[in-house]
Amino acid sequence: MDCCDVAIAGAGIIGLTTALELAARGRKVTVFDQGEAMAEASRAAAGMLAGADPENxxxxxxLTQLSLSLYPEFLERVEFLSKKSIPIRTRATVQGLHEAPRDARTLSEPELLGRAPGVHANGWQFVQLDETSFDAWDLAEALPSAVRAAGIDLREHTAVLSARCDDGGAEIVTVSGTFFAGAFLNATGAWAPVLEPALPVMPRKGHMLTVELPGCVQMDCVLRTPQVYIVPRGGNRYTIGSTVEDAGFDRTVDPLRIHELFSRAADLWPPLREASIAETWVGFRPGSAxxxxxxxxxxANRWIGAGHFRNGILLGPGTGRVLSQWMSGRRPEIDLSAFRLGRFVAASV
Ligand SMILES: Cc1cc2nc3c(=O)[nH]c(=O)nc-3n(C[C@H](O)[C@H](O)[C@H](O)COP(=O)(O)OP(=O)(O)OC[C@H]3O[C@@H](n4cnc5c(N)ncnc54)[C@H](O)[C@@H]3O)c2cc1C
Structure with a gap:
Protein backbone atom coordinates (compact mmCIF):
# COMPACT_ATOMS: atom_id res chain seq x y z
CA MET A 1 0.00 0.00 0.00
CA ASP A 2 1.24 3.51 -0.92
CA CYS A 3 1.53 5.33 2.44
CA CYS A 4 3.53 7.65 4.69
CA ASP A 5 3.29 9.54 8.00
CA VAL A 6 2.38 12.92 6.48
CA ALA A 7 1.10 13.79 3.01
CA ILE A 8 1.35 17.38 1.84
CA ALA A 9 -0.50 18.87 -1.14
CA GLY A 10 1.52 21.76 -2.61
CA ALA A 11 5.27 22.00 -3.17
CA GLY A 12 5.64 25.76 -2.73
CA ILE A 13 7.68 27.25 0.08
CA ILE A 14 5.03 26.46 2.72
CA GLY A 15 4.67 22.78 1.77
CA LEU A 16 8.41 22.21 1.37
CA THR A 17 9.61 24.01 4.52
CA THR A 18 7.06 22.02 6.51
CA ALA A 19 8.20 18.81 4.81
CA LEU A 20 11.84 19.51 5.70
CA GLU A 21 10.97 20.22 9.34
CA LEU A 22 8.86 17.06 9.62
CA ALA A 23 11.58 14.94 8.00
CA ALA A 24 14.10 16.37 10.50
CA ARG A 25 11.77 15.05 13.25
CA GLY A 26 11.97 11.57 11.72
CA ARG A 27 8.61 11.61 9.92
CA LYS A 28 8.17 9.92 6.54
CA VAL A 29 6.77 12.63 4.25
CA THR A 30 5.31 12.67 0.73
CA VAL A 31 4.65 15.96 -1.09
CA PHE A 32 2.40 16.16 -4.14
CA ASP A 33 2.32 19.03 -6.61
CA GLN A 34 -0.03 19.40 -9.55
CA GLY A 35 2.81 20.95 -11.56
CA GLU A 36 6.50 21.47 -10.85
CA ALA A 37 7.71 22.17 -7.33
CA MET A 38 8.26 25.88 -6.50
CA ALA A 39 6.91 26.95 -9.89
CA GLU A 40 4.04 29.17 -8.72
CA ALA A 41 3.98 32.08 -6.22
CA SER A 42 7.17 30.92 -4.53
CA ARG A 43 9.19 31.36 -7.72
CA ALA A 44 7.37 34.50 -8.87
CA ALA A 45 8.37 36.36 -5.69
CA ALA A 46 10.80 39.25 -5.41
CA GLY A 47 12.62 37.47 -2.59
CA MET A 48 12.53 40.33 -0.07
CA LEU A 49 12.55 39.29 3.58
CA ALA A 50 10.56 42.42 4.34
CA GLY A 51 10.10 41.83 8.05
CA ALA A 52 10.91 45.44 8.96
CA ASP A 53 8.37 47.01 6.58
CA PRO A 54 6.40 49.50 8.75
CA GLU A 55 3.33 48.68 6.64
CA ASN A 56 3.23 45.00 7.76
CA LEU A 63 5.87 34.75 13.16
CA THR A 64 8.15 37.17 11.30
CA GLN A 65 10.69 37.16 14.13
CA LEU A 66 10.63 33.37 14.35
CA SER A 67 11.04 33.00 10.59
CA LEU A 68 13.88 35.52 10.37
CA SER A 69 15.67 33.81 13.23
CA LEU A 70 15.46 30.49 11.33
CA TYR A 71 16.48 31.87 7.93
CA PRO A 72 20.30 31.64 8.14
CA GLU A 73 20.15 27.98 9.23
CA PHE A 74 17.40 27.21 6.70
CA LEU A 75 19.38 28.61 3.76
CA GLU A 76 22.54 26.89 4.93
CA ARG A 77 20.71 23.56 5.14
CA VAL A 78 19.09 23.95 1.72
CA GLU A 79 22.44 24.88 0.17
CA PHE A 80 24.17 21.94 1.88
CA LEU A 81 21.53 19.39 0.87
CA SER A 82 21.06 20.67 -2.69
CA LYS A 83 24.68 21.65 -3.36
CA LYS A 84 23.24 24.80 -4.96
CA SER A 85 23.88 28.32 -3.85
CA ILE A 86 21.33 30.94 -2.78
CA PRO A 87 23.35 34.15 -2.54
CA ILE A 88 22.04 37.01 -0.42
CA ARG A 89 21.66 39.83 -2.97
CA THR A 90 20.99 42.81 -0.69
CA ARG A 91 21.48 43.60 3.01
CA ALA A 92 19.54 46.85 3.34
CA THR A 93 16.27 48.36 2.18
CA VAL A 94 15.59 52.06 1.69
CA GLN A 95 11.88 52.58 2.07
CA GLY A 96 9.90 55.67 1.10
CA LEU A 97 6.83 56.36 3.25
CA HIS A 98 4.04 58.92 3.06
CA GLU A 99 4.86 59.69 6.66
CA ALA A 100 7.67 58.03 8.61
CA PRO A 101 6.80 56.70 12.09
CA ARG A 102 7.52 59.28 14.79
CA ASP A 103 10.36 57.26 16.32
CA ALA A 104 12.02 56.55 12.94
CA ARG A 105 15.17 58.30 11.76
CA THR A 106 14.59 59.57 8.24
CA LEU A 107 17.51 59.73 5.83
CA SER A 108 18.93 63.13 4.90
CA GLU A 109 19.27 63.81 1.18
CA PRO A 110 23.05 63.11 1.12
CA GLU A 111 22.44 59.87 3.05
CA LEU A 112 19.71 58.87 0.63
CA LEU A 113 21.85 59.62 -2.41
CA GLY A 114 24.76 57.76 -0.81
CA ARG A 115 22.60 54.62 -0.53
CA ALA A 116 20.75 54.92 -3.82
CA PRO A 117 22.66 57.23 -6.18
CA GLY A 118 20.33 59.15 -8.48
CA VAL A 119 17.11 58.46 -6.53
CA HIS A 120 14.29 61.03 -6.81
CA ALA A 121 12.75 61.58 -3.38
CA ASN A 122 9.40 62.66 -5.01
CA GLY A 123 8.02 63.79 -1.63
CA TRP A 124 8.59 60.44 0.14
CA GLN A 125 10.24 60.29 3.56
CA PHE A 126 12.93 57.62 3.46
CA VAL A 127 14.08 55.28 6.22
CA GLN A 128 16.75 52.60 6.09
CA LEU A 129 15.74 49.09 7.16
CA ASP A 130 17.90 46.10 8.07
CA GLU A 131 16.52 43.59 5.62
CA THR A 132 17.97 41.03 3.25
CA SER A 133 16.79 39.68 -0.07
CA PHE A 134 17.71 36.80 -2.35
CA ASP A 135 16.57 35.72 -5.79
CA ALA A 136 13.46 33.55 -5.43
CA TRP A 137 14.58 31.64 -8.55
CA ASP A 138 17.71 30.53 -6.67
CA LEU A 139 15.56 29.13 -3.85
CA ALA A 140 13.18 27.57 -6.38
CA GLU A 141 16.13 25.76 -7.99
CA ALA A 142 17.61 24.55 -4.72
CA LEU A 143 14.70 23.71 -2.41
CA PRO A 144 13.19 20.77 -4.36
CA SER A 145 16.66 19.15 -4.64
CA ALA A 146 17.22 19.70 -0.92
CA VAL A 147 13.89 18.13 -0.08
CA ARG A 148 14.71 15.03 -2.14
CA ALA A 149 18.17 14.81 -0.60
CA ALA A 150 16.49 14.85 2.85
CA GLY A 151 14.63 11.65 1.90
CA ILE A 152 11.26 13.27 1.21
CA ASP A 153 9.18 11.72 -1.56
CA LEU A 154 8.36 14.65 -3.88
CA ARG A 155 5.87 13.78 -6.59
CA GLU A 156 5.47 16.43 -9.25
CA HIS A 157 2.65 16.51 -11.83
CA THR A 158 0.46 14.65 -9.32
CA ALA A 159 -2.55 16.79 -8.39
CA VAL A 160 -4.40 15.93 -5.20
CA LEU A 161 -8.09 15.67 -6.08
CA SER A 162 -9.48 15.17 -2.59
CA ALA A 163 -8.44 14.28 0.96
CA ARG A 164 -10.67 12.52 3.47
CA CYS A 165 -9.38 12.60 7.03
CA ASP A 166 -10.56 11.03 10.27
CA ASP A 167 -9.10 9.67 13.51
CA GLY A 168 -7.52 6.79 11.58
CA GLY A 169 -5.55 9.05 9.19
CA ALA A 170 -5.98 10.48 5.70
CA GLU A 171 -7.07 8.97 2.40
CA ILE A 172 -5.75 11.09 -0.42
CA VAL A 173 -7.01 10.70 -3.96
CA THR A 174 -4.52 11.90 -6.56
CA VAL A 175 -4.52 11.81 -10.35
CA SER A 176 -2.28 8.73 -10.11
CA GLY A 177 -4.19 6.79 -7.49
CA THR A 178 -5.16 6.67 -3.85
CA PHE A 179 -2.64 7.23 -1.08
CA PHE A 180 -2.80 6.78 2.70
CA ALA A 181 -1.12 8.91 5.33
CA GLY A 182 -1.22 9.48 9.06
CA ALA A 183 -1.98 13.17 8.50
CA PHE A 184 -2.61 15.64 5.70
CA LEU A 185 -1.54 19.25 5.09
CA ASN A 186 -3.15 21.48 2.49
CA ALA A 187 -0.39 23.85 1.36
CA THR A 188 -1.73 24.58 -2.10
CA GLY A 189 -1.41 28.36 -1.89
CA ALA A 190 -3.97 30.28 -3.96
CA TRP A 191 -5.59 26.94 -4.93
CA ALA A 192 -6.29 25.93 -1.31
CA PRO A 193 -10.12 26.26 -1.56
CA VAL A 194 -10.18 23.46 -4.16
CA LEU A 195 -9.41 20.99 -1.35
CA GLU A 196 -11.01 23.04 1.46
CA PRO A 197 -14.30 24.42 0.13
CA ALA A 198 -15.39 27.82 1.53
CA LEU A 199 -11.85 28.66 2.61
CA PRO A 200 -11.50 32.48 2.30
CA VAL A 201 -8.41 32.39 0.07
CA MET A 202 -8.16 33.87 -3.40
CA PRO A 203 -5.45 34.54 -6.01
CA ARG A 204 -4.02 38.08 -5.91
CA LYS A 205 -2.19 38.44 -9.20
CA GLY A 206 1.13 40.26 -9.35
CA HIS A 207 3.02 41.44 -12.45
CA MET A 208 6.83 41.59 -12.24
CA LEU A 209 9.72 42.40 -14.54
CA THR A 210 13.50 42.22 -14.56
CA VAL A 211 15.50 44.87 -16.37
CA GLU A 212 19.15 45.16 -17.33
CA LEU A 213 21.07 48.40 -17.07
CA PRO A 214 23.96 49.09 -19.39
CA GLY A 215 27.18 49.50 -17.40
CA CYS A 216 28.00 48.38 -13.89
CA VAL A 217 25.99 48.02 -10.66
CA GLN A 218 24.63 51.34 -9.44
CA MET A 219 22.56 50.44 -6.38
CA ASP A 220 23.10 47.68 -3.83
CA CYS A 221 19.99 48.01 -1.66
CA VAL A 222 16.26 47.41 -2.19
CA LEU A 223 14.43 50.66 -2.95
CA ARG A 224 10.76 50.46 -1.99
CA THR A 225 7.72 52.72 -1.74
CA PRO A 226 4.07 51.74 -1.30
CA GLN A 227 3.78 52.00 -5.12
CA VAL A 228 6.77 50.07 -6.43
CA TYR A 229 9.95 48.26 -5.43
CA ILE A 230 13.32 47.79 -7.14
CA VAL A 231 15.38 44.79 -6.08
CA PRO A 232 19.01 44.37 -7.22
CA ARG A 233 19.50 40.85 -8.53
CA GLY A 234 23.24 40.87 -9.02
CA GLY A 235 25.32 42.29 -11.87
CA ASN A 236 23.33 44.97 -13.65
CA ARG A 237 19.92 43.29 -13.23
CA TYR A 238 17.05 44.73 -11.20
CA THR A 239 13.65 43.18 -10.51
CA ILE A 240 10.70 45.57 -10.36
CA GLY A 241 7.35 44.82 -8.75
CA SER A 242 4.51 44.57 -8.32
CA THR A 243 0.81 44.94 -8.99
CA VAL A 244 -1.88 43.44 -6.75
CA GLU A 245 -4.87 42.45 -8.89
CA ASP A 246 -8.03 40.42 -8.50
CA ALA A 247 -8.03 38.67 -11.86
CA GLY A 248 -8.56 35.02 -10.94
CA PHE A 249 -5.91 32.67 -12.37
CA ASP A 250 -5.42 34.69 -15.57
CA ARG A 251 -1.77 34.11 -16.57
CA THR A 252 -1.69 36.86 -19.19
CA VAL A 253 1.20 39.30 -18.91
CA ASP A 254 -0.36 42.69 -19.69
CA PRO A 255 2.14 45.06 -21.41
CA LEU A 256 0.28 48.07 -19.99
CA ARG A 257 0.80 46.87 -16.40
CA ILE A 258 4.46 46.21 -17.13
CA HIS A 259 4.85 49.67 -18.65
CA GLU A 260 3.15 51.25 -15.61
CA LEU A 261 5.49 49.46 -13.18
CA PHE A 262 8.53 50.35 -15.25
CA SER A 263 7.58 54.05 -15.37
CA ARG A 264 6.93 54.18 -11.62
CA ALA A 265 10.31 52.58 -10.97
CA ALA A 266 12.09 54.93 -13.37
CA ASP A 267 10.41 57.98 -11.76
CA LEU A 268 11.80 56.83 -8.42
CA TRP A 269 15.21 55.81 -9.73
CA PRO A 270 15.85 57.59 -13.06
CA PRO A 271 18.97 55.58 -14.05
CA LEU A 272 16.44 52.87 -14.99
CA ARG A 273 15.39 54.95 -18.00
CA GLU A 274 18.45 53.49 -19.76
CA ALA A 275 17.44 49.92 -18.91
CA SER A 276 16.03 47.26 -21.20
CA ILE A 277 13.41 44.73 -20.14
CA ALA A 278 14.87 41.23 -19.83
CA GLU A 279 11.94 39.23 -18.42
CA THR A 280 8.30 39.67 -17.45
CA TRP A 281 6.03 37.33 -15.50
CA VAL A 282 2.99 37.05 -13.26
CA GLY A 283 2.32 35.09 -10.06
CA PHE A 284 -0.62 34.35 -7.80
CA ARG A 285 -0.21 35.35 -4.16
CA PRO A 286 -2.47 33.35 -1.89
CA GLY A 287 -4.51 36.16 -0.34
CA SER A 288 -6.86 35.54 2.57
CA ALA A 289 -9.93 37.65 3.32
CA ALA A 300 -8.84 15.11 12.68
CA ASN A 301 -5.34 14.65 11.21
CA ARG A 302 -5.87 17.56 8.81
CA TRP A 303 -4.09 20.94 8.68
CA ILE A 304 -3.97 24.01 6.47
CA GLY A 305 -1.08 26.38 5.77
CA ALA A 306 -2.08 29.00 3.18
CA GLY A 307 -2.93 32.67 2.65
CA HIS A 308 0.58 34.05 3.15
CA PHE A 309 -0.17 36.78 0.60
CA ARG A 310 2.79 39.19 0.14
CA ASN A 311 5.09 37.66 2.76
CA GLY A 312 5.17 33.91 2.18
CA ILE A 313 8.89 33.81 1.43
CA LEU A 314 9.61 35.75 4.61
CA LEU A 315 7.25 33.58 6.67
CA GLY A 316 8.07 30.18 5.13
CA PRO A 317 10.61 28.76 7.59
CA GLY A 318 8.60 29.98 10.61
CA THR A 319 5.38 28.49 9.22
CA GLY A 320 7.15 25.19 8.51
CA ARG A 321 8.47 25.11 12.07
CA VAL A 322 5.13 25.74 13.82
CA LEU A 323 3.14 23.44 11.54
CA SER A 324 5.62 20.61 12.04
CA GLN A 325 5.45 21.09 15.82
CA TRP A 326 1.65 21.06 15.76
CA MET A 327 1.44 18.09 13.39
CA SER A 328 3.83 16.15 15.64
CA GLY A 329 1.57 16.62 18.65
CA ARG A 330 3.60 19.44 20.21
CA ARG A 331 2.46 22.92 21.14
CA PRO A 332 3.59 25.44 18.48
CA GLU A 333 6.26 27.68 19.95
CA ILE A 334 4.38 30.91 19.16
CA ASP A 335 0.76 31.95 19.56
CA LEU A 336 -1.11 31.23 16.32
CA SER A 337 -4.53 32.54 17.32
CA ALA A 338 -4.40 35.42 14.77
CA PHE A 339 -4.02 32.83 11.99
CA ARG A 340 -6.79 30.41 12.96
CA LEU A 341 -9.89 30.00 10.83
CA GLY A 342 -12.23 30.80 13.71
CA ARG A 343 -11.45 34.51 13.23
CA PHE A 344 -13.56 34.58 10.05
CA VAL A 345 -16.53 32.99 11.82
CA ALA A 346 -16.17 35.51 14.67
CA ALA A 347 -16.02 38.36 12.13
CA SER A 348 -19.19 37.26 10.31
CA VAL A 349 -21.52 37.01 13.38
C1 LIG B 1 4.67 38.88 -7.74
C2 LIG B 1 4.91 38.36 -6.35
C3 LIG B 1 5.92 38.92 -5.56
C4 LIG B 1 6.14 38.45 -4.27
N1 LIG B 1 7.20 38.93 -3.53
C5 LIG B 1 7.41 38.45 -2.27
C6 LIG B 1 8.53 38.89 -1.52
O1 LIG B 1 9.34 39.69 -1.98
N2 LIG B 1 8.70 38.40 -0.26
C7 LIG B 1 7.82 37.51 0.29
O2 LIG B 1 8.01 37.12 1.45
N3 LIG B 1 6.78 37.04 -0.42
C8 LIG B 1 6.54 37.50 -1.68
N4 LIG B 1 5.48 37.05 -2.40
C9 LIG B 1 4.52 36.15 -1.75
C10 LIG B 1 5.00 34.72 -1.74
O3 LIG B 1 5.54 34.40 -3.00
C11 LIG B 1 3.83 33.78 -1.41
O4 LIG B 1 3.18 34.20 -0.23
C12 LIG B 1 4.33 32.34 -1.18
O5 LIG B 1 5.13 31.93 -2.25
C13 LIG B 1 3.17 31.38 -1.00
O6 LIG B 1 3.71 30.09 -0.92
P1 LIG B 1 2.78 28.81 -1.01
O7 LIG B 1 3.65 27.64 -0.83
O8 LIG B 1 1.61 29.00 -0.09
O9 LIG B 1 2.14 28.90 -2.48
P2 LIG B 1 2.74 28.48 -3.90
O10 LIG B 1 4.18 28.80 -4.02
O11 LIG B 1 1.83 29.04 -4.95
O12 LIG B 1 2.65 26.89 -3.88
C14 LIG B 1 1.42 26.22 -3.94
C15 LIG B 1 1.66 24.95 -4.74
O13 LIG B 1 0.49 24.13 -4.66
C16 LIG B 1 0.37 23.46 -5.90
N5 LIG B 1 -1.03 22.95 -5.99
C17 LIG B 1 -2.15 23.66 -6.18
N6 LIG B 1 -3.23 22.84 -6.17
C18 LIG B 1 -2.75 21.59 -5.99
C19 LIG B 1 -3.37 20.30 -5.88
N7 LIG B 1 -4.70 20.13 -5.95
N8 LIG B 1 -2.59 19.21 -5.69
C20 LIG B 1 -1.22 19.35 -5.61
N9 LIG B 1 -0.59 20.55 -5.72
C21 LIG B 1 -1.34 21.64 -5.88
C22 LIG B 1 0.73 24.51 -6.92
O14 LIG B 1 1.11 23.92 -8.15
C23 LIG B 1 1.89 25.21 -6.22
O15 LIG B 1 3.15 24.68 -6.59
C24 LIG B 1 5.29 37.44 -3.72
C25 LIG B 1 4.31 36.86 -4.53
C26 LIG B 1 4.12 37.30 -5.83
C27 LIG B 1 3.09 36.63 -6.70
Missing part, protein backbone atom coordinates in the same frame (compact mmCIF):
# COMPACT_ATOMS: atom_id res chain seq x y z
CA UNK A 57 0.24 44.02 9.93
CA UNK A 58 1.23 43.87 13.63
CA UNK A 59 -0.24 40.34 13.88
CA UNK A 60 2.70 39.10 11.76
CA UNK A 61 5.36 40.26 14.23
CA UNK A 62 5.99 37.06 16.17
CA UNK A 290 -8.01 39.70 5.93
CA UNK A 291 -4.55 39.45 4.35
CA UNK A 292 -3.15 37.25 7.15
CA UNK A 293 -2.00 33.64 6.80
CA UNK A 294 -4.27 30.75 7.68
CA UNK A 295 -2.45 28.18 9.83
CA UNK A 296 -4.82 25.80 11.54
CA UNK A 297 -5.99 22.29 12.22
CA UNK A 298 -9.21 21.89 10.23
CA UNK A 299 -10.20 18.40 11.37
Missing amino acids: PTELKE DGLPIIDQTG
